Amino acid sequence: MKASGEDGEAPAGGPWEECFEAAVxxxxxxxxxxRKALSEExxxxxxxxxxxxxxxxxxxxxxxxxxxxxTRFPSHRFIAEEAAAAxxxxxxxxxxxxIVDPIDGTCNFVHRFPxxxxxxxxxxxxxxxxxxxxxxxxxxxxxxxQLRVSGETDLSKALVLTEIGPRRDPAxxxxxxxxxxxxxxxxxxxxxxxxxxxxxxxHLAAGTADAYYQFGLHCWDLAAATVIIREAGGVVMxxxxxxxxxxxxxxxxxxxxxxxxxxxxxxxTINYGRDDER
Ligand code: IPD
Numbered sequence: 001m002k003a004s005g006e007d008g009e010a011p012a013g014g015p016w017e018e019c020f021e022a023a024v025x026x027x028x029x030x031x032x033x034x035r036k037a038l039s040e041e042x043x044x045x046x047x048x049x050x051x052x053x054x055x056x057x058x059x060x061x062x063x064x065x066x067x068x069x070x071t072r073f074p075s076h077r078f079i080a081e082e083a084a085a086a087x088x089x090x091x092x093x094x095x096x097x098x099i100v101d102p103i104d105g106t107c108n109f110v111h112r113f114p115x116x117x118x119x120x121x122x123x124x125x126x127x128x129x130x131x132x133x134x135x136x137x138x139x140x141x142x143x144x145x146q147l148r149v150s151g152e153t154d155l156s157k158a159l160v161l162t163e164i165g166p167r168r169d170p171a172x173x174x175x176x177x178x179x180x181x182x183x184x185x186x187x188x189x190x191x192x193x194x195x196x197x198x199x200x201x202x203h204l205a206a207g208t209a210d211a212y213y214q215f216g217l218h219c220w221d222l223a224a225a226t227v228i229i230r231e232a233g234g235v236v237m238x239x240x241x242x243x244x245x246x247x248x249x250x251x252x253x254x255x256x257x258x259x260x261x262x263x264x265x266x267x268x269t270i271n272y273g274r275d276d277e278r
Contacts, residue, residue: 028131042055076098078098089276123199135231150255151255152256158210161212179266186266207232211260213263215271249272
């Protein structure tokens with residue numbers, strides 16, 4: 001798919017055009033708020049564990065996005081990270097549904113480590129001013145440049161990304177480290193944790209990493225990146241090797257199916273439950 005338009009943005013058209021444009025504009029507005037807040041004092045609270053952080057900026061940005069979208073698209077449904085943390089149900093229905101993560105990598109944001117993003121069919125890496133977009137059948141782009149995954153099929157030549165997830169109990173940490181060890185024993189060039197699952201998934205879409213896996217990843221961490229990776233030619237699947245289940249809190253993604261299957265086979269499952277059963 002070729003980029004079109006004067007500034008090389010993703011091609012226009014299709015029934016979701018208005019939604020896509022709204023998402024891009026809101027991502028850019030939210031990015032301004034997040035960049036400003038990055039250098040200010042933060043009010044930080046915890047959610048499911050001491051490592052699962054939320055700030056007032058997460059709430060402000062999520063409220064802005066939901067308010068704007070609900071006004072503009074009153075018949076649409078919403079799943080949003082902080083609303084879910086406050087007890088809202090995460091249910092996928094046939095109705096158009098927006099899946100919103102106001103700041104992915106809140107821990108990085110709190111520490112001023114410059115990798116935070118906002119996602120909704122669109123992922124904005126605001127500190128680097130990189131706008132990632134993916135639209136079904138229309139390709140994936142970063143600042144107008146078409147994205148393409150790596151074609152690597154050999155695990156012994158792969159750079160693999162993952163994230164730790166929110167739990168820190170000994171049993172979970174043991175499984176997490178043992179999964180990393182299994183991939184390193186299989187000869188992977190490296191296994192990296194950068195602190196934002198969403199941005200790690202963007203690296204995969206851009207071909208600067210070969211695979212990603214995680215247990216404990218929520219639907220709002222994964223939804224936008226899934227479209228972008230698939231449009232960049234990659235695969236996103238369940239850690240069992242079966243089809244992706246967005247609500248299952250587990251994922252393997254790779255540039256090739258061969259690579260995804262090899263990683264899925266190497267992993268031991270960490271059970272985080274389901275987003276739609278909380
Ligand atoms: C989290 C980050 C983190 C990953 C967690 C995610 P949040 O998102 O992406 O890297 O390990 O599983 O939930 O809470 O910062 O939006």
